[in-house]
Amino acid sequence: TQTVSQSDAHVTVFEGDSVELRCNYSYGGSIYLSWYIQHHGRGLQFLLKYYSGNPVVQGVNGFKAEFSKSDSSFHLRKASVHWSDSAVYFCAVGGSNNRIFFGDGTQLVVKP
Amino acid sequence: NSKVIQTPRYLVKGQGQKAKMRCIPEKGHPVVFWYQQNKNNEFKFLINFQNQEVLQQIDMTEKRFSAECPSNSPCSLEIQSSEAGDSALYLCASSRQSSGNTLYFGEGSRLIVV
Numbered sequence: 001t002q003t004v005s006q007s008d009a010h011v012t013v014f015e016g017d018s019v020e021l022r023c024n025y026s027y028g029g030s031i032y033l034s035w036y037i038q039h040h041g042r043g044l045q046f047l048l049k050y051y052s053g054n055p056v057v058q059g060v061n062g063f064k065a066e067f068s069k070s071d072s073s074f075h076l077r078k079a080s081v082h083w084s085d086s087a088v089y090f091c092a093v094g095g096s097n098n099r100i101f102f103g104d105g106t107q108l109v110v111k112p
Numbered sequence: 113n114s115k116v117i118q119t120p121r122y123l124v125k126g127q128g129q130k131a132k133m134r135c136i137p138e139k140g141h142p143v144v145f146w147y148q149q150n151k152n153n154e155f156k157f158l159i160n161f162q163n164q165e166v167l168q169q170i171d172m173t174e175k176r177f178s179a180e181c182p183s184n185s186p187c188s189l190e191i192q193s194s195e196a197g198d199s200a201l202y203l204c205a206s207s208r209q210s211s212g213n214t215l216y217f218g219e220g221s222r223l224i225v226v
Contacts, residue, residue, distance in 0.1 A: 034214070043116070043203060043217035088153060094211060099168060100145070102155040 002027045004093050006103035014111050015083055021076040021106045023065075023091030033074040034092045035065055038105070044090060050074060061085070086110045115139070118204050118218035119186075125194045125225050133221040134186040137206030143167070144187050145215060146179055149201040161187065194225045 005024045013019050025033065032051040036044040048059025055067040065076045074091060088107050094100040117136040125131045137144050146158040159169035161181040169179075176195075181187040191198055201222050205215040 036215075036217075041220075041222075043118075043219045044205075044215070046214045046216070049214060090153075090155075092215075099157060099160075100215065101157075102147075105153040 002101045004103035010107045012109045023074045025093045036090045038088045116218035131191040135204030136186045141206035143207040145205045147203045199225045
């Protein structure tokens with residue numbers, strides 16, 4: 001069974017701060033990991049994905065994430081956030097069984 | 113802007129009424145997923161299709177939920193007899209492959225059951 005855990009339901013930072021959104025997963029096979037962003041009342045938009053190779057993955061808008069097999073983690077980071085980054089961020093894990101599991105999301109609030 | 117088109121954006125139904133939502137996947141994407149997202153942001157996988165065939169689905173034991181993806185027509189998700197607990201955002205996503213690929217989401221259909 002795949003599970004995805006996002007330990008922080010809410011994260012508040014100021015514009016220009018760096019941020020890390022945490023994601024831990026459990027899965028017994030080969031997997032791919034993704035991050036999505038959801039602005040209020042909208043659908044999800046893809047940010048980045050890891051499947052193999054370089055564990056640091058660069059995404060859109062300055063986001064990047066690092067895969068760690070030893071920690072079972074795929075944390076999302078951004079060096080300098082903008083107010084428009086305020087949204088809910090979802091970590092997702094998928095395997096070879098056609099299913100993709102989402103975490104419960106982290107609400108990021110960026111204050112001016 | 114999303115190329116997955118979901119209609120309607122909002123629908124309000126009384127308990128016991130039928131609710132139907134439609135989804136046009138992105139062109140060239142044979143795989144379609146339906147998810148239910150509740151007010152706590154929790155996702156529940158409902159069903160996915162590859163072309164017209166069901167790949168996986170939850171155990172819709174109450175049989176109130178049905179879905180299809182006919183050829184040359186939008187995919188659809190229908191709730192036969194809506195209940196208050198069905199109030200949620202229903203998200204459709206499409207993908208090039210059944211596993212390993214990025215999901216492209218529509219804007220969702222928000223169902224409110226009163």
